[in-house]
Every structure is written in C-alpha cells, then in structure tokens.
Amino acid sequence: MNQAIEYSQVEQAHLYVGSRRKNVTAYLIFIRQGIALIRLGKHEYTLTQGTGFWLPFDCLHALTVLPGCRFDKVQFSSRLHQPLCEQAGFITISPLLLALLDELRHTHASPQSNDSPENHLLAVVADQAVQFSPSTRQQCPALPSTLQSVLGEQLQGRTTIASEQVAPVETALGISIKELTACLLIREAQKLSRSGRKAEQIAKDLKCQLDHLQTLAQTLIGREF
Missing domain, CATH: 2.60.120.280 (Regulatory protein AraC)
Structure with missing residues (x-):
C-alpha cells in the first residue's frame, strides 16, 4: 500500500x-x-x-x-x-x-x-x-433465523433445500439456488485444479459430467479446466 x-x-x-x-x-x-x-x-x-x-x-x-x-x-x-x-x-x-x-x-x-x-x-x-463491533452470530444477516442453518448446509453441499424454503432464500440472496450451486461446484473444481488434478479427474471426483463441468467453467470463470 x-x-x-x-x-x-x-x-x-x-x-x-x-x-x-x-x-x-x-x-x-x-x-x-x-x-x-x-x-x-x-x-x-x-x-x-x-x-x-x-x-x-x-x-x-x-x-x-x-x-x-x-x-x-x-x-x-x-x-x-x-x-x-x-x-x-x-x-x-x-x-x-x-x-x-x-x-x-x-x-x-x-x-x-x-x-x-x-x-x-x-x-x-x-x-x-474504531467504533466497529463485528458479529458472527449469523451466517447471513439477510436471512431469517429459521433459514440460517439451511443456507449453511447448502454452502457445504450437504443437503437439498426443501421446496418451501427455496423462494425466501433466493429472495434474500438475489440469485437462484441453481446459480449458487453452480458457483459452488466450480469453486470446488477450481480448488482441485490448483492441486494438480486434470479435468477428467475433477469431473469424476465431483460426480458430474465433464461436458457439463467445462460448460459451467467457461461461463463462470471464462475458461475450461
């Protein structure tokens, strides 16, 4: 600086x-x-x-x-x-x-x-x-307390959001669950790529089709793996 x-x-x-x-x-x-x-x-x-x-x-x-x-x-x-x-x-x-x-x-x-x-x-x-009082009591202040853990589980890829919870979560985030899931998938793929894995192995590890992975990568990070 x-x-x-x-x-x-x-x-x-x-x-x-x-x-x-x-x-x-x-x-x-x-x-x-x-x-x-x-x-x-x-x-x-x-x-x-x-x-x-x-x-x-x-x-x-x-x-x-x-x-x-x-x-x-x-x-x-x-x-x-x-x-x-x-x-x-x-x-x-x-x-x-x-x-x-x-x-x-x-x-x-x-x-x-x-x-x-x-x-x-x-x-x-x-x-x-100097006057800041940071807090980590919530994972996402835009969400009501009943949906905090739901988003947390989604970010860790552990669960599928129930249909009645989709709309309030998408409204709070401003994007669809499908878009969020795609970003999280490519994030994991990029981490694997940085560790030296090839595209075919990444797709296998993430249990997705290689063509689907490369299409998402091209859209979200501007290049294929």
Missing part, C-alpha cells in the same frame, strides 16, 4: 476463488450488488447487497466472489495509529459510513495525496472503523 488507508471499487465479472490466507492489511468490504462468501475457520458467511464485513490484521480467511458482484473495499495499513478492532465479522453500515463510501466512489478518480478530498474522507472512515 502506498497510503495508510486506500479505497477501491471492485466489479467481479467472473467467479473469484481466493485461497485461504492471512491478510497483511485490515479491511472492510461493503457489498453494492451480488454475493461474496467469507470463510473463517469452519464457518462461511454470506454477504449480500447492503452488507458490510470487517477483517482485521492477520485474519486467516478465504474470500469467494460470485460473478456480477460489486463492492467497495477500504484497506487499512498497520502504519495507522488508531486501535482497530481485532475481531472479524459483519458490521453495521451507519448512514454516515454509507455517505462516506458513496462520496468516495465519486472522488476516487482524483489522484490521492495527503491533502486530497479522498484522503480526508478516508480519515473519517478510519474514525468510524
């Missing part, structure tokens, strides 16, 4: 499957559109439109971003003097923080310097970050 605090906008055209790693910067992400998934330990959290999430320094995590997702990201360097929160989790996006992020979207095109409008806005964001 060149600056102590940096803002960026991310528009993900294809499925992004991040590796499990510790981040060298603390950062918050705010979902403008679509879905992102963050794995912390054994649990995976679903970020939907309007959701904010905080990841402190040296937090071991894996980030998955589904196609079409747009989000704001603010990174904080260890050079900052503010005592930033050391716990990961969902954060409340206050009206002030949302206004700051909205303004940053408009000023981001200008060069960043110590006296730039963007830097002044980021300093206020840093003040807000």
Whole structure:
C-alpha cells in the first residue's frame, strides 16, 4: 500500500476463488450488488447487497466472489495509529459510513495525496472503523433465523433445500439456488485444479459430467479446466 488507508471499487465479472490466507492489511468490504462468501475457520458467511464485513490484521480467511458482484473495499495499513478492532465479522453500515463510501466512489478518480478530498474522507472512515463491533452470530444477516442453518448446509453441499424454503432464500440472496450451486461446484473444481488434478479427474471426483463441468467453467470463470 502506498497510503495508510486506500479505497477501491471492485466489479467481479467472473467467479473469484481466493485461497485461504492471512491478510497483511485490515479491511472492510461493503457489498453494492451480488454475493461474496467469507470463510473463517469452519464457518462461511454470506454477504449480500447492503452488507458490510470487517477483517482485521492477520485474519486467516478465504474470500469467494460470485460473478456480477460489486463492492467497495477500504484497506487499512498497520502504519495507522488508531486501535482497530481485532475481531472479524459483519458490521453495521451507519448512514454516515454509507455517505462516506458513496462520496468516495465519486472522488476516487482524483489522484490521492495527503491533502486530497479522498484522503480526508478516508480519515473519517478510519474514525468510524474504531467504533466497529463485528458479529458472527449469523451466517447471513439477510436471512431469517429459521433459514440460517439451511443456507449453511447448502454452502457445504450437504443437503437439498426443501421446496418451501427455496423462494425466501433466493429472495434474500438475489440469485437462484441453481446459480449458487453452480458457483459452488466450480469453486470446488477450481480448488482441485490448483492441486494438480486434470479435468477428467475433477469431473469424476465431483460426480458430474465433464461436458457439463467445462460448460459451467467457461461461463463462470471464462475458461475450461
């Protein structure tokens, strides 16, 4: 990082499957559109439109971003003097923080310097970050409590969602269960590919037809295995 605090906008055209790693910067992400998934330990959290999430320094995590997702990201360097929160989790996006992020979207095109409008806005964001109280009590704040475990099981590929649960889950996520399942399949395929497996073995391991796998891969990650 060149600056102590940096803002960026991310528009993900294809499925992004991040590796499990510790981040060298603390950062918050705010979902403008679509879905992102963050794995912390054994649990995976679903970020939907309007959701904010905080990841402190040296937090071991894996980030998955589904196609079409747009989000704001603010990174904080260890050079900052503010005592930033050391716990990961969902954060409340206050009206002030949302206004700051909205303004940053408009000023981001200008060069960043110590006296730039963007830097002044980021300093206020840093003040807000000191007050964060992250929570991991829910896996997806957009879902009612009765459906939290249902989504969790779906993300782990352990169960099929009952027909009466499909509509509320799809409404909360903004995508169909079929689309989510396809993304999760290609995510697992990409992990296997990174470990050195060939396409034929990946299809066999995931118990799907090779042609189907390659078609999904071409659509979701822009290439075949």
